[in-house]
Amino acid sequence: MWRRAVTESKACQLWRLIATRGAATGSGKQGSNPASSTAVVDSLLLRSLKEHYLEVSKMNPPPKVNPPSPFTIIKGALDSNGPVLKRTYGKEEISIFVMRLANIIRGEGDDPEEDGINQLFLHVDVSKPGQENSLQFLCGLYPDALGIHSVSMRPKVDSSADAVAPSKYNGPVFEDLDEKMRDAFHSFVEERGVNESLFPFLQAWLYVKDHRNLLRWFKSVGSFVKEK
Structure with a gap:
């Protein structure tokens, strides 16, 4: 009763690349001031979140598909x-x-x-x-x-x-x-x-739901980090 189908999807590969991509690297030396160090780290994270958000927001959704009738x-x-x-x-x-x-x-x-x-x-x-x-x-x-x-x-x-x-x-x-x-x-x-x-x-x-949830996640994490 089981047959497994494997279909390569470029959109899916791009999605995983974005979802698993590491944060931006290359920070400067940390200063002795903890507040200054925190600000640098937070800034790097916020920049990475924004870049990922913009990248994901540009992804084209799949063609609209209607459920089979009468669902x-x-x-x-x-x-x-x-x-x-x-x-x-x-x-x-x-x-x-x-x-x-x-x-x-x-x-x-x-x-x-x-x-x-x-x-x-x-x-x-x-x-x-x-x-x-x-x-x-x-x-x-x-x-x-x-x-x-x-x-x-x-x-x-x-x-x-x-x-x-x-x-x-x-x-x-x-x-x-x-x-x-x-x-x-x-x-x-x-x-x-x-x-x-x-x-x-x-x-x-599910693709649309995952896309929406990922954008929402980037925004909520960014808002949390930015909140003082």
């Missing part, structure tokens, strides 16, 4: 840690949370330079009216495949904290299920539109 984008998702997409299926409500798989599961020898942009981690929440619990899937999403990590019954979620790191496990190890049941679960989520067709939108959406 809709949840208002304010870019500025929250909640679900990104939702849809109805009969009486069910399907909510999708997303993160980069490299941020959750990284095996020894994995190369984030290759795979980080092409592996997404989905939390799929299937709920029904009047039910206290929902059926929740933790999945890996690739450009050409979707694989299920686990299936559990849990209280309905309203934040990504429980979505990405559940503290309670309510089901068997997915790989321990027989092949027929695993295939049936894959058919269950695919029938509800959860498949590789979501990848282009979610990949672009």
Whole structure:
């Protein structure tokens, strides 16, 4: 059920270069005055933060991609840690949370330079009216495949904290299920539109979110350092 796809992305490489680039080097000799020394260090850091901010702000976002119908984008998702997409299926409500798989599961020898942009981690929440619990899937999403990590019954979620790191496990190890049941679960989520067709939108959406968060981080750190 799994196929790993690796697609080189120049934008992604530039992004990592900026995100991991060291601060500017080459400071003068420190004086005996601690206040003067601090001012020099702070000035160097503020200059580096400003340079990185301007560099990132000039990066072109990916082409706009709409989610596959009938999924809709949840208002304010870019500025929250909640679900990104939702849809109805009969009486069910399907909510999708997303993160980069490299941020959750990284095996020894994995190369984030290759795979980080092409592996997404989905939390799929299937709920029904009047039910206290929902059926929740933790999945890996690739450009050409979707694989299920686990299936559990849990209280309905309203934040990504429980979505990405559940503290309670309510089901068997997915790989321990027989092949027929695993295939049936894959058919269950695919029938509800959860498949590789979501990848282009979610990949672009995460790029925009990461871009926004990085700019916000440069500004907030700079404001903190500059505050006297």
